[in-house]
Amino acid sequence: MPNQNLRPPTIAVTPKDYQDLAKKLTPKPTIVRNSFWAFMVGGTICALGQVIINLFAAAGLGRQEASTAATALMILLGALLTGIGVYDEIGKYAGAGSIVPVTGFANSIVSPALEFKREGYVLGVGARLFTVAGPVLVFGITTSIVVGMVYYLWH
Amino acid sequence: MFEMVVSAFLVGGVLCVLGQLLMDLTKPSFTPAHVLVTFVTGGAILGALGWYKPLVDIGGAGATIPLSGFGYTLAKGAIEGVSQRGFIGIFSGGVEAAAVGIAAAVLFGYLVSVTFNPKG
Numbered sequence: 001m002p003n004q005n006l007r008p009p010t011i012a013v014t015p016k017d018y019q020d021l022a023k024k025l026t027p028k029p030t031i032v033r034n035s036f037w038a039f040m041v042g043g044t045i046c047a048l049g050q051v052i053i054n055l056f057a058a059a060g061l062g063r064q065e066a067s068t069a070a071t072a073l074m075i076l077l078g079a080l081l082t083g084i085g086v087y088d089e090i091g092k093y094a095g096a097g098s099i100v101p102v103t104g105f106a107n108s109i110v111s112p113a114l115e116f117k118r119e120g121y122v123l124g125v126g127a128r129l130f131t132v133a134g135p136v137l138v139f140g141i142t143t144s145i146v147v148g149m150v151y152y153l154w155h
Numbered sequence: 156m157f158e159m160v161v162s163a164f165l166v167g168g169v170l171c172v173l174g175q176l177l178m179d180l181t182k183p184s185f186t187p188a189h190v191l192v193t194f195v196t197g198g199a200i201l202g203a204l205g206w207y208k209p210l211v212d213i214g215g216a217g218a219t220i221p222l223s224g225f226g227y228t229l230a231k232g233a234i235e236g237v238s239q240r241g242f243i244g245i246f247s248g249g250v251e252a253a254a255v256g257i258a259a260a261v262l263f264g265y266l267v268s269v270t271f272n273p274k275g
Binding site: 030031034035038039040041042043044045046047049050051052053054067068069070071072074075076079080082083084085095096097099100101102103104105106108109110113114115117121125126129131132133135136137139140141143144145147148149150151152155 | 157158159160161163164165166167168169170171172173174175176177178179180187188190191192194195196199200202203214215216217219220221222223224225226229230232233234236237238241242244245246248249250253255256257259260261263264265266267268269270271272273274
C-alpha cells in the first residue's frame, strides 16, 4: 500500500525546464550593446580630434604638427573632464570608447592622482599619476627601443 | 574643417570596439590598464611593420587619437632616430617623437589633479 504521506514534488521541473528557466533569468549578454556604445563614443572623440587637427592645419600648422598639437589638446580635455567628474560618467556607458582614445589615457592619469591626493603632492599626486601611465610608458618605450634595435641591425 | 571627420569617426570607432571586445571576452582579467598597454604595444609593432600608416592615412585622428597611435608614433620615431643618428637613435628616437604627448600628459595631469578635488 502506497504511503499517503509521500507527496509528489511541489514543483514539477525536469532538468531541461530548469535550464530553460536559468537561461531566461540570466542577464542578456551585453557585448553587442557595449560594442555599440564603444563605437559611438570612441568614434565621436576621434571625430572631435580630427576637427581640432583640421583647425590647427587651417591656422597654418603642418600636417604632423597639427596632429601632435591636437593630441596634446585632447589630453588636456580628457584631464579637465576627469577633474570635474564628467569623464567617469561618460565611461560608465562608453567602456573602451572612453578608454582607448588619448582622453582615456589622460583619465587614467588624473583619476588615481585625485583619489590619492590626501597622501600629498609628491607620493600622492606625483606618484599616482603613473599608476596606469607607468605601464603604458614602460611597454611603449621598450617596444620602440626593440623596434629601433631590430631596424639598426637590419640596415 | 570637416574633411576626414567621418573616416576618423569610423576608424576610431572600430578601434574602440576592438578594445571593448578584448575586455568583454576576457573578463575580468583584462582591465582598462591592460587595454591601454595592449594598444600601445600593438600600435608600435604594427607601426614598425608598416601596417599602421595606411590606417593613419585613411582615418587621420581615428588612428592617431587612440593609444595605438601613440605606439605608432614611438615606433616611427625609433626608426627615424636610427636612420638619422644611428645607434644612439635606438634610444632617443621613440621618446623624442612622443615627447609632446608625454609632456602634455605629465603637465596637464599634474595641474588638473592639484586644482580639482575628488568627488564624494
